[in-house]
Amino acid sequence: MQIPYETTARPDTGLYNAKLGIWLFLASEVMLFGGLFSAYVFLRMGSDPGYWPHGLLNVPVGTMNTGVLIASSVTVVLAWASLKMRKWNAYYGYMLTTIICGIVFLTVKLSYEWPQKFEHFGVFLKKESVSKPNYETYLANDKDLGGEERLEITGHLEKMEILRDNKPETVAGENEQEGLSPSKAAEVLQEPNVKLVAYELHVDQQFVDFKNAAHGDKKVDRPHFWQRPPSEESVKIEADDIASASAFFPRHSSYFSTYFLITGLHGLHVLGGVIVFIYFLLFGKKLYLRNPEHMANRVEVAGLFWHFVDLVWIFVFPIFYLL
Amino acid sequence: MSSTAATHGHDTHGHDDHHDHHELGWWRKYVFSTDHKTIGIQYGLTGLAFLFFGFMLMLVMRWQLAHSGQPVPFIGPLLQAIFGDSVFAKDPNGNAGVLTPDGYNSFGAMHGTIMVFFGIVPIAFAAFGNFVVPLQIGAPDMTFPRINMASYWCFFISCIFMVVSFFVPGGAAKSGWTSYPPLAGIADMSHGLWWNGQTLWLLGMVFNITASLLGSVNFIATIIQLRAPGMTWMRLPFFVWAQFVTAFLLLLAFPPLEAAGLMQFMDRVAGTAFFMPTGLVLNQHVVQSWAGGGSPVLWQHLFWFLAHPEVYVLILPGIGMVAEIVANNTRKPLYGYKAMVMAILVLAFLSFIVWAHHMYMTGMGAKVAAFFQTTTIMISVPSVILLTALMLSLWGASIRFTTPMLFATAFMPMFGIGGLTGIPLAFNAVDLYLHDTYYVIAHFHYVVAPGTIFAIFAGVYYWYPKATGRMLNSFLGHVHFWGSLICINCVFAPMFVQGMHGVHRRWWDGGLTYEQLAGPLLKWNGFMSNAAFLLGLVQLVFIFNFFWSLFAGKKIGRNPWAATTVEWDAPSPPGHGNFDHAIAVYRGPYEYSVPGAPADFTPQTQPTAATQSVPLAPTLAPAH
Numbered sequence: 001m002q003i004p005y006e007t008t009a010r011p012d013t014g015l016y017n018a019k020l021g022i023w024l025f026l027a028s029e030v031m032l033f034g035g036l037f038s039a040y041v042f043l044r045m046g047s048d049p050g051y052w053p054h055g056l057l058n059v060p061v062g063t064m065n066t067g068v069l070i071a072s073s074v075t076v077v078l079a080w081a082s083l084k085m086r087k088w089n090a091y092y093g094y095m096l097t098t099i100i101c102g103i104v105f106l107t108v109k110l111s112y113e114w115p116q117k118f119e120h121f122g123v124f125l126k127k128e129s130v131s132k133p134n135y136e137t138y139l140a141n142d143k144d145l146g147g148e149e150r151l152e153i154t155g156h157l158e159k160m161e162i163l164r165d166n167k168p169e170t171v172a173g174e175n176e177q178e179g180l181s182p183s184k185a186a187e188v189l190q191e192p193n194v195k196l197v198a199y200e201l202h203v204d205q206q207f208v209d210f211k212n213a214a215h216g217d218k219k220v221d222r223p224h225f226w227q228r229p230p231s232e233e234s235v236k237i238e239a240d241d242i243a244s245a246s247a248f249f250p251r252h253s254s255y256f257s258t259y260f261l262i263t264g265l266h267g268l269h270v271l272g273g274v275i276v277f278i279y280f281l282l283f284g285k286k287l288y289l290r291n292p293e294h295m296a297n298r299v300e301v302a303g304l305f306w307h308f309v310d311l312v313w314i315f316v317f318p319i320f321y322l323l
Numbered sequence: 324m325s326s327t328a329a330t331h332g333h334d335t336h337g338h339d340d341h342h343d344h345h346e347l348g349w350w351r352k353y354v355f356s357t358d359h360k361t362i363g364i365q366y367g368l369t370g371l372a373f374l375f376f377g378f379m380l381m382l383v384m385r386w387q388l389a390h391s392g393q394p395v396p397f398i399g400p401l402l403q404a405i406f407g408d409s410v411f412a413k414d415p416n417g418n419a420g421v422l423t424p425d426g427y428n429s430f431g432a433m434h435g436t437i438m439v440f441f442g443i444v445p446i447a448f449a450a451f452g453n454f455v456v457p458l459q460i461g462a463p464d465m466t467f468p469r470i471n472m473a474s475y476w477c478f479f480i481s482c483i484f485m486v487v488s489f490f491v492p493g494g495a496a497k498s499g500w501t502s503y504p505p506l507a508g509i510a511d512m513s514h515g516l517w518w519n520g521q522t523l524w525l526l527g528m529v530f531n532i533t534a535s536l537l538g539s540v541n542f543i544a545t546i547i548q549l550r551a552p553g554m555t556w557m558r559l560p561f562f563v564w565a566q567f568v569t570a571f572l573l574l575l576a577f578p579p580l581e582a583a584g585l586m587q588f589m590d591r592v593a594g595t596a597f598f599m600p601t602g603l604v605l606n607q608h609v610v611q612s613w614a615g616g617g618s619p620v621l622w623q624h625l626f627w628f629l630a631h632p633e634v635y636v637l638i639l640p641g642i643g644m645v646a647e648i649v650a651n652n653t654r655k656p657l658y659g660y661k662a663m664v665m666a667i668l669v670l671a672f673l674s675f676i677v678w679a680h681h682m683y684m685t686g687m688g689a690k691v692a693a694f695f696q697t698t699t700i701m702i703s704v705p706s707v708i709l710l711t712a713l714m715l716s717l718w719g720a721s722i723r724f725t726t727p728m729l730f731a732t733a734f735m736p737m738f739g740i741g742g743l744t745g746i747p748l749a750f751n752a753v754d755l756y757l758h759d760t761y762y763v764i765a766h767f768h769y770v771v772a773p774g775t776i777f778a779i780f781a782g783v784y785y786w787y788p789k790a791t792g793r794m795l796n797s798f799l800g801h802v803h804f805w806g807s808l809i810c811i812n813c814v815f816a817p818m819f820v821q822g823m824h825g826v827h828r829r830w831w832d833g834g835l836t837y838e839q840l841a842g843p844l845l846k847w848n849g850f851m852s853n854a855a856f857l858l859g860l861v862q863l864v865f866i867f868n869f870f871w872s873l874f875a876g877k878k879i880g881r882n883p884w885a886a887t888t889v890e891w892d893a894p895s896p897p898g899h900g901n902f903d904h905a906i907a908v909y910r911g912p913y914e915y916s917v918p919g920a921p922a923d924f925t926p927q928t929q930p931t932a933a934t935q936s937v938p939l940a941p942t943l944a945p946a947h
Contacts, residue, residue, distance in 0.1 A: 001463050001900035005548050017466045017548050024540045028574045035579030035625055039586060039597065042621045048601065051616055244614050251594035254616040258597075261589055 007294045022301045026308050033312050036262050040319060043254040050151035051124070053255050055206065056248065058227045061113060062321040065105050066313065069270075072101030073310045076277075076303040083296035088288060095281050095299075098306070102274040109267055117248035117256070121182050121201055122154040124253075129241035138203055138235060140210035153237065155204045156230045157247075160185050161197040168197065182247030196239040202230040259320050266316060269309045276302050355476075357468035358899060362475050363454030364790060369482060370445035374776070375862070377437035380430045382859055387422040388833035389852035394420035410494045427831040428497035429520065433485070435500025436524070439633065440531050441482060443771060446779050447640035448573070449478070449538055452566045455786060456542065458890030458897065459560050461551025461906035461928075466544040470537050478534035484527030488520045496524035501626055504598035504619045508590045509605060516592045525588045532581045535573045542570035551889065553908035557664070558927065560888045560912040561650075561657060564664050565643025568671045569636050576632035576675065583625035590617070598622045620685050627678035635674045637771050638738070639667065641778030642709055645731040648785050649713055651886045652728035653720030654923055656913040659712040666705035666712075673702040683754045692751040699749040706742055710735060725884070726800030730781035733808050734774060741769030744819065759829070762822025765815045773811045780807075780865070787869075788883045792895045793876030799868040806861030813854035817847040887914055887924050 009016050044052055079094035125135055130151060139150040157180045159172040171188050173180040179202065189196055205228040237245075246252040250260040280299060288295040347356075356362060383402070386395050392414065395402055399420015403411035410426030413419050422430070457465055465471045488495040492514040498507035498521060511519035546567045550559070559567075586597040594613060601615030650657045657663065679687060679695040714735055722728065744766045747753045757763060780803070787795050821844045826834050833848045834841035882891040893902050906928060914925040 003464055003466060003468070003549070004462075010548050013547055015548070017544055020547060021467060021470075021540050021544045024543050024574060025536075028536050028540070028578050031575050032578035032582055035582030035628075036586075038579075039582065039621055039625070042618060042624070043597070043616065046618050047616055246614065249594070250589060251596070251614055253614050254596060257586075257589065257595035257617075260593075261585065261595070261597075265585070 007291065007297055016297060018297060018301045019304075022304050026304065029308060033262070033265075033315075036258070036265070037315065037319070040258045040262070043258060047254055050149045051253060051255075053122070053152060053154075053253065055224070056117075056120070056122075056154065056255075057259075057321045058113060058116070059225055059321050060227070061108060062317055065108055066317050068101050068105050068108075069310045069313050072098045072105075073307055075101065076299070076306050080296060080299045080303050083288070083292065083299055086292055088285070091299075092281065095277060099274055099277045099281065102270055102277070106267060106270055106274070109263065114260075119156065119182065120154060120204075120248045121157040121199070121245070122152050122248065122252060123199060123201070123237050123245040124152045124243040125237070125241050126243045127151070132241065134235060135237070135241070137211050138207040140213065150210075151243070153201070153203055153207060153235060155201040155207070155235075157182055157185055158200045158202055158234055160188075160199050162188065163195040163197055164191075165193045182249075186247075196242075198236050198238045199242075199245060200234055200236045202232065202234050205229070205231045207231070208233055262316055263320070266309065266312050269312070273302065273306050273309055276305075355472060357464075357472045359453045359457050359465045359468065359471060360790070360897060360901075362471050363450050363452070365475050366445045366453060366478070367450030369479070370442055370450055373437050373482070374442035374446065375866075377434050377442050378859065378862070380434045380437070382855060383422055384427060384430050384434065385852040385855045387427055387831070389848045391832040391835050392421060394418045395422070406489060407492075407494065409492075424831045425497060426494065428499075428829075429494045431829070432497050432499050432502075432524075433489070433495045436496070436528075437485065438771070439500060439637065440528070441485060443637050443775055443779070444535070444573075444633075445478065447644075447775060447782075448566070448569055448636060449474075449535075451562075451640060451644065451779075451782050451786070452538075452542055452570070454790060455890060456563055456566050457545060457549065458789070458893055458901060459563050459888050460546060460549060460554050461889045461892075461902065461908060462545060462549035463900045463902070465541050466548055467541050471541050474534045474537035474541065477530050477537060481527045481530035481534060484523050484530065488523035488527065491518050491520060491523065493519055495520040497521075501630070502587065502622075503626075504587060504590065504617075504622050505600065505603055507587060507622075508599050508613075509610070512591070522588065522591050525584050525591070528584050529581060529588070532577045532584070535577050536581075539570040539573040539577075542566055543574065546570075551906040551908050554889075554927075555908075557661070558908055558911050561646040561660065561663060562640075562643035564667055565639045565646070568667050569639045572632040572636050572639075572671055572674065576629045576636075579625045580629035583622055586625075587622065620682070620687070623682050623685060624679070627681045628675075631678040631681065632671075632674045634767075634770070635670060637775050639670075641734065641738075641775040642667075642713070644778045644782040644785070645713060645734050646716075647886075647888065648727045648731040648781050649716050650913045650915065651785075651884050652723045652725055652731070653716055654723070654915045655716060655720050656911075656915060657712065658715040658718070659708075660911075660913065663709055663712050666708035670702060670705035670709070673698060673705070677702055680749055680754070683751050684758050689751075696749060696751055700746070703742070703746060703749075710739055710742065725784075726795065726797055726804065727781040727785035729801070729804045730777045730784065733804070734777045734781065737769055737773035737777060741766060741771075741774050744769065756825075757822060759827055760822035761818040761826045761828055764828050765818035765822060768815050768818075772815065773808070777807070780804075783869075785884070786890075787872070788876075788879045789890060789893075789895050789897070791873060791876070793872055793878055794883065795872045795876060796868050799864050803861060803865045803868065806864070807858065810854045810858035810861060814851050814858060817851050820844065821847055882926075885922075885924050887926050888912055889927050892926065892928050 003017070004010070005015075005017050007016055013020070075094045075097040079091050079098060082088075082090035082094060130136065130139060130141065130149065135153065138153055141149050159170055159180050162169050162171060171180060171185065173184075185199075188194060206224065208231045248256055250257045280295075280302065284295055284298075287298075352358075353361060356365075383395060386393075394414050395411075399411070399418065401420075403413075403419040406426070410423060410429060411419065412421050412423050414421050453465070453471070457463070485495075493511045496502065496507075496510070498510050502521070502524065507521055510521045516522065546559075546563060586595070589595040590597055590599055590613070596613040596615050596617035598619050598621060599610070599613040599615060599617045600619060603610040603613070603615070646657055646663070677695060677698045679691060680699045683692055717732075722732075724732075744762070748757060748763065748766060784795050784800055787793075821841070824841065824844050826841050826844055827837075830837065834845050838845065879895060881893065881895055883895075884891070889906060889908065892906065907930075908927045909930050910925065910927055912927060914920070914927075916923045917925055
């Protein structure tokens with residue numbers, strides 16, 4: 001038994017089966033990411049003032065990754081075209097480039113961007129505590145100017161003061177340089193009879209900018225193109241003033257929830273694409289020799305998927321990094 | 324690469340890719356099969372088993388509603404031993420087997436989930452679609468046989484998740500089949516993040532949705548690509564149209580629920596707050612485990628964006644099956660075939676913009692409610708066209724009341740009751756009163772139980788001979804039909820009365836706590852429950868018939884119903900590759916009683932005088 005139109009197009013539809021199949025699959029993918037993006041819109045519209053952070057992601061790195069993905073989209077088309085022209089070696093080179101681009105993207109994401117987030121710490125202050133001088137100096141909210149009030153101070157956790165069985169104690173990191181890791185802090189707070197007194201953190205440089213800027217100069221509230229190390233200035237935040245505090249984990253806020261879920265799911269798609277491409281690279285020769293058109297079709301279909309994955313990123317990049 | 328293929332629809336290259344002419348081993352033939360017929364039967368048997376299981380859950384609940392606080396007779400201790408002490412408890416006399424409130428919630432949630440996602444969709448869509456659609460369009464198999472197999476095994480994994488979830492600490496999910504947060508976000512969290520009913524439910528659903536997606540891609544591609552030569556769109560049997568539209572609904576409506584399922588999963592295991600609002604109070608304490616800022620209404624939007632089209636996923640294959648059976652047994656063409664096709668397309672489109680009529684109680688605002696009220700009323704127009712066309716098809720016919728036809732005929736008034744009682748619910752003002760009462764339960768059960776499930780039975784009786792080569796016993800079929808029809812109405816009709824008096828759907832004790840409100844209506848509980856138990860007994864007749872006829876049923880040839888559509892051209896049961904001769908289609912699907920024709924039915928594959936020499940095959944162009 002042979003399924004018709006596996007490699008040749010059906011005359012009245014002009015499509016071979018897999019090409020139609022991948023477009024249908026992509027339609028469902030549009031709905032999947034559409035659901036996630038609508039959740040983003042819904043949560044952002046509904047977020048309390050001051051609870052949707054800005055400028056916490058690394059824009060240059062994100063830009064680079066965008067470039068890497070776009071480049072890989074070009075090379076995957078070239079790989080397909082090479083197969084159509086029956087140039088196996090050219091195909092091999094382009095496909096290899098595509099795979100490397102995909103791996104670079106994932107490596108940057110998983111070994112640099114995400115871990116950097118996990119070490120960052122943010123504290124949302126209670127509304128009534130925002131105007132206390134020691135916080136207000138960093139937040140530089142200007143009531144007259146209107147606009148969204150800043151409620152969160154971010155930075156690197158330096159140490160934390162706790163009460164253990166009602167006895168004061170200071171928890172610090174192993175060395176001064178690295179500070180206290182947020183996950184360790186969370187672990188300590190989970191222990192019974194431990195009560196938080198205060199967090200102390202090195203504030204991010206942008207809060208020093210707020211402090212130094214002319215009052216009401218909101219221009220500084222934009223992501224900086226180059227990531228800057230945290231400042232030397234530190235602020236102590238009392239437990240009573242804290243609405244919620246967390247590292248930049250998914251639990252930090254709706255913003256990071258959606259960020260990690262969407263970029264995570266996107267990352268899985270990239271991974272899936274890379275695996276398929278590696279399979280084509282290593283095991284494609286046999287099929288190519290037997291039926292080059294079939295091999296070209298496979299690359300075309302996987303390429304369509306790859307373009308879609310890029311397209312998702314084209315939406316992810318602005319809504320999380322820039323807006 | 325010019326094509327020299329002599330047989331239609333076969334491309335020249337690619338032949339060398341496949342060497343599956345050799346005999347497949349037992350495992351590949353019956354278990355890990357890529358044959359659409361085997362997969363269809365696998366889906367069908369799994370689905371029927373789950374349908375029965377979901378029904379059993381309901382019987383335990385009905386016992387509890389009618390005899391609150393009394394242990395389930397005979398099997399009570401066994402149930403408690405199986406499901407554990409959080410689901411069943413002992414009564415004051417020490418008799419085991421009383422359904423607890425938690426157990427009731429769990430059984431209710433799982434009854435809904437299982438019936439919808441593990442019973443009806445797998446049977447009506449996946450089983451019948453897989454088995455019948457390729458045969459009806461004259462295709463050798465699905466477009467992507469291996470994806471088809473992946474779809475079934477993905478579904479199988481989701482089944483395992485659901486079954487296992489009954490046996491984890493705390494029992495299966497208990498937040499309703501709708502899994503509304505914030506309740507669903509906090510339910511069973513004391514049993515650990517992973518090994519609890521609600522989390523397993525979410526994982527199961529993600530696999531179930533993936534299976535549906537794989538299936539629907541396959542169905543659409545098959546119907547577009549693999550129609551036999553001459554099988555134009557307007558020559559498709561209506562059942563194929565119904566499956567085509569259903570597949571699109573699943574393809575486009577399910578992914579948002581997958582997204583929502585992942586979000587709820589993150590809420591439970593990663594502490595995110597997609598659906599957990601700020602300042603949630605639980606047991607008089609503000610919950611601090613979540614950052615807050617989420618929205619429970621967001622879940623409802625995403626859920627119902629799936630679940631309303633899902634309603635049409637449940638009913639459209641049923642209407643398709645009924646249409647086939649009605650045309651075959653009235654020996655007349657379907658009345659208004661084209662209007663039905665148009666209606667089903669409009670219906671599919673509208674079904675995407677009515678979802679928030681499930682959410683009038685959320686206070687989303689009068690303007691939004693007015694929009695969804697309007698679209699909901701609009702969608703009744705195509706539904707009525709479909710039902711009216713089916714009923715008008717009966718007009719003036721000399722009807723053969725075969726077993727499938729009995730079920731198909733009963734489908735129409737039953738679905739009609741279900742549909743018409745839905746119209747009051749479409750209106751915001753009325754719905755506020757009727758929301759979450761037994762009226763709603765009766766309404767949608769009339770659509771899916773004596774509606775879709777009767778259509779499924781009709782389909783089973785109709786296509787069983789094609790799948791097995793033997794007829795189901797007609798006498799047992801009649802017993803099954805009349806018993807089911809009477810009992811099922813006795814179960815659901817009183818619910819309208821109870822609902823209109825405000826009996827709430829989630830009362831564990833059947834309304835005893837609210838006796839001053841529900842008072843005289845409570846006597847119906849016993850009546851309905853007894854009818855449900857009888858209904859269960861009647862199904863045993865069907866189960867017996869189903870297996871007994873495998874060996875003792877009357878053997879039949881290719882076309883026992885004297886039907887016109889292409890599947891009856893294949894051997895019964897069809898072999899690998901389906902047809903033993905090349906298929907070409909020359910005429911519409913329902914040429915019954917054509918004046919001047921030699922027989923009262925003219926198969927689609929029978930050449931017309933004009934086309935005998937020139938087959939309507941799409942010409943095979945050179946490939947590239």
